[in-house]
Amino acid sequence: MDLVTRQAVAARRGDRTALAELVRLTQADVWRTCAHLGGGADPDDLTQETYVRALGALPRFRGDASARTWLLGIARRVCADHVRRAVRGRSAMVRAFTRHAGGDHAEAHAVGDLLTALDGDRRQAFVLTQLIGLSYVEAAEVMGCPVGTVRSRVARARASLLADLATAASDDRTSGRQHAGPG
Amino acid sequence: MSARLDGELGRDEAATLDHHLEHCSRCRRRGAELETLHRRVRVRAAEDVPDLTAAILAAAPSRGRAPRRVVAVAATVLAVVGAAVTLAAVTGGGMASPALAAEGAVAPEPSGSSGVVYLALSNDGGDDALVGASTTVAAHVELHRMATDDGRVLMEPTDALVCSPGLVQDAGTSHLMLRGLRRPLRPGDRFDLELVFERSGRLETVVDVVTWSDLPGRLRDA
Numbered sequence: 557m558d559l560v561t562r563q564a565v566a567a568r569r570g571d572r573t574a575l576a577e578l579v580r581l582t583q584a585d586v587w588r589t590c591a592h593l594g595g596g597a598d599p600d601d602l603t604q605e606t607y608v609r610a611l612g613a614l615p616r617f618r619g620d621a622s623a624r625t626w627l628l629g630i631a632r633r634v635c636a637d638h639v640r641r642a643v644r645g646r647s648a649m650v651r652a653f654t655r656h657a658g659g660d661h662a663e664a665h666a667v668g669d670l671l672t673a674l675d676g677d678r679r680q681a682f683v684l685t686q687l688i689g690l691s692y693v694e695a696a697e698v699m700g701c702p703v704g705t706v707r708s709r710v711a712r713a714r715a716s717l718l719a720d721l722a723t724a725a726s727d728d729r730t731s732g733r734q735h736a737g738p739g
Numbered sequence: 740m741s742a743r744l745d746g747e748l749g750r751d752e753a754a755t756l757d758h759h760l761e762h763c764s765r766c767r768r769r770g771a772e773l774e775t776l777h778r779r780v781r782v783r784a785a786e787d788v789p790d791l792t793a794a795i796l797a798a799a800p801s802r803g804r805a806p807r808r809v810v811a812v813a814a815t816v817l818a819v820v821g822a823a824v825t826l827a828a829v830t831g832g833g834m835a836s837p838a839l840a841a842e843g844a845v846a847p848e849p850s851g852s853s854g855v856v857y858l859a860l861s862n863d864g865g866d867d868a869l870v871g872a873s874t875t876v877a878a879h880v881e882l883h884r885m886a887t888d889d890g891r892v893l894m895e896p897t898d899a900l901v902c903s904p905g906l907v908q909d910a911g912t913s914h915l916m917l918r919g920l921r922r923p924l925r926p927g928d929r930f931d932l933e934l935v936f937e938r939s940g941r942l943e944t945v946v947d948v949v950t951w952s953d954l955p956g957r958l959r960d961a
């Protein structure tokens with residue numbers, strides 16, 4: 557049993573310190589998932605809501621599956637409940653990334669911009685495997701779909717991103733702008 | 740080719756793919772584009788993730804009640820470098836005598852055999868490192884620090900917490916774990932904690948035991 561799952565099992569038994577450790581071990585992944593899949597809603601709020609739901613579900617957590625994928629599955633559902641099409645993905649994403657620190661976020665913005673073109677299943681699959689670092693099997697658990705579906709969604713996400721980059725590059729060539737394209 | 744980038748390709752599939760790529764320059768070009776995209780997504784600024792632990796725990800019920808939402812107040816940003824946070828550039832060199840202070844030590848009320856202590860550390864002098872701690876209320880004390888693993892933030896035990904000159908570390912960044920508690924700790928209790936530094940030697944501080952709901956406020960004020 558991995559460390560995160562052990563903490564979850566101890567927390568289920570009422571050990572508050574283990575619960576604090578569980579949060580500390582997982583909150584970065586949960587926050588980043590909410591930042592990328594929350595459709596512009598405040599990732600702090602979505603993160604808190606994820607843990608509130610997880611605490612409610614903890615008595616039913618069996619400990620035979622990974623607590624990390626269990627938690628990220630809850631985060632994904634919290635985000636799905638909050639996604640609103642009216643929100644402009646780009647500005648919300650940038651706000652979310654810049655809220656908490658004063659470092660150089662040029663690259664984070666660039667990635668955020670790249671991802672705004674993706675939505676739905678392809679976005680989820682891409683974010684979970686590429687930004688959170690889950691394996692296809694883990695992502696399949698989080699998304700509740702077969703592994704092969706994750707593989708094809710990631711591949712389609714990449715194809716979509718490459719197409720968008722190619723379009724942007726040719727648009728910029730037409731208008732004479734410089735553009736940091738691929739390669 | 741997408742699955743290969745993620746290391747998810749089976750051996751037979753990989754062999755078939757390689758065989759195809761030998762003959763197909765179009766797919767090779769596509770492969771190169773995919774790899775460039777892959778590197779671009781991977782090489783990204785580590786996002787600074789806020790530490791919401793205290794707020795989340797404050798909202799958690801102790802027994803059976805439905806959890807309630809607490810407005811996230813914890814503003815401590817997790818340090819994404821391996822050691823403790825250093826603010827000022829060094830003047831006068833790391834070999835000057837260290838001048839360490841510990842304050843605001845607080846322990847939320849434990850419910851098992853482990854507890855956690857948060858405290859603020861500052862160093863107005865030269866290099867030092869926190870290498871251990873002890874207390875009569877627990878069998879061992881572990882030092883824990885923030886580390887990153889490929890962009891993910893982890894907490895891990897460590898032998899030493901570097902206390903560079905100019906260090907100002909908020910309570911809540913790194914913390915101490917108490918293992919094998921020897922007696923129950925209740926809000927309002929206080930206990931002595933002895934910190935051991937590599938150069939400065941022993942430093943005593945007093946830890947306040949608080950409720951989980953009071954913890955966020957105490958970390959803010961520390």
